[in-house]
Amino acid sequence: MKDLQPIESIYNLIPREEVKKSKAPRYMSTFKESVKFEEKKNKAACKTMGPAKVDVPSPNEYLHKHTKELKLAEKSGFLDSTERAPRCLNEERRRPSVPLRTDQPLMGVQTNKNFINTNVAEAVMAVPKKPQPIFVDSKRGDKHHLETSGLVPKYIKRKDYGATPEYLVKRNEEVKRAQEEYDAYVKERLKMGAMKQLSDEERHSVLEGLKKNWDELHHEYQGLSVVIDTTPKKIHKERLEIEMRQLERDIDLIERHKVIYIANN
Structure with a gap:
């Protein structure tokens, strides 16, 4: 309604009291006192007057040239020409040492072997290497x-x-x-005499009787009305289903077991 009123209105001449909005109370932390205590406790731990007192370096201890370069460790001693440094700790895996300059080579060793003919004979008598059987399972040839x-x-x-x-x-x-x-x-x-075994004729007659009872119940079940809207009809239908289900279990039990024992008592 205020927006519909024009700026110049007679109602604006009536003085109105100024309504002051009340501020929400200022938030005060519950840890205020503990923070103040810790601040006062550690306030003068490192307090000093003026700059920190540090030992002034001596004028003679200045940075010299090449002092920050890496240097190799000095050798403990020099080896003679006849001494050799060990290259492998395992004596069996160590290679034979290089012959010295003063060692004399073996002289007069000769052989009559014809290496060319030997290589040709080995190449002719060698069995060709069979390729390893593989299979490819992709169009890229993997x-x-x-x-x-x-x-x-x-x-x-x-x-x-x-x-x-x-x-x-x-x-x-x-x-x-x-x-x-x-x-x-x-x-x-x-x-x-505690149990009696059913003969084949008795078992067959019992099985036929169960099937006949099931047929009668099934014929009665098929004759029920399509619309079952009363409680007696529902109870009658459920009773027929339970009896038919029990007869089906009994028929399956007798058909699966050829030998059946019955207690005399």
């Missing part, structure tokens, strides 16, 4: 060794190729032994 690539069937040429590992043989023996012990225990219990 080469790799074929033997270490895993593409060479070198493992089928081993003596033990195709043989059953020892740990598998031991495991099969242990499984067979455990199965034999279990069969012996079952036979013993059968003799005692």
Whole structure:
């Protein structure tokens, strides 16, 4: 509304009280006293009157020429012409020393070997070097060794190729032994009359009865209404699904196991 009023208005003639804005309280650090104490404590630690008192250098100790250049260490002594400095600490790896100027070379050593014919014979009898097998895996011609690539069937040429590992043989023996012990225990219990084994006819009849019950439940399930909007309908549908699922588990159990034992009690 103030912006809509013109500059010259009768309301501007009324004197108004000047409103002073109140300032926020000044921030005071909580560490003010500790900072003051530390400042007063270390204030006069290095306090001096005038320039620092340092020893004045002597006029005789000035910088001489070439004093900052690096110098090699002086040798402890000179070797004679007959002495030689050791080059290697290992005596076996040390090369033979250079013969002295006063040593006499071996004279009168001769040989009848024809080096030209020998080299020709060695070149003729030499076996040609076979190229190393490689394979290329890119259009730029990147080469790799074929033997270490895993593409060479070198493992089928081993003596033990195709043989059953020892740990598998031991495991099969242990499984067979455990199965034999279990069969012996079952036979013993059968003799005692604690369990009864179902015959093939009984097993087949039980399996057929379970499948017939499942067919009846499935026929009833297929006859349910499409829209299940009441609680009794939902409960009836869930009961049929649970019974059909249980029958499916029983049928699968009997089909997977050919031998079935039943306790007499």
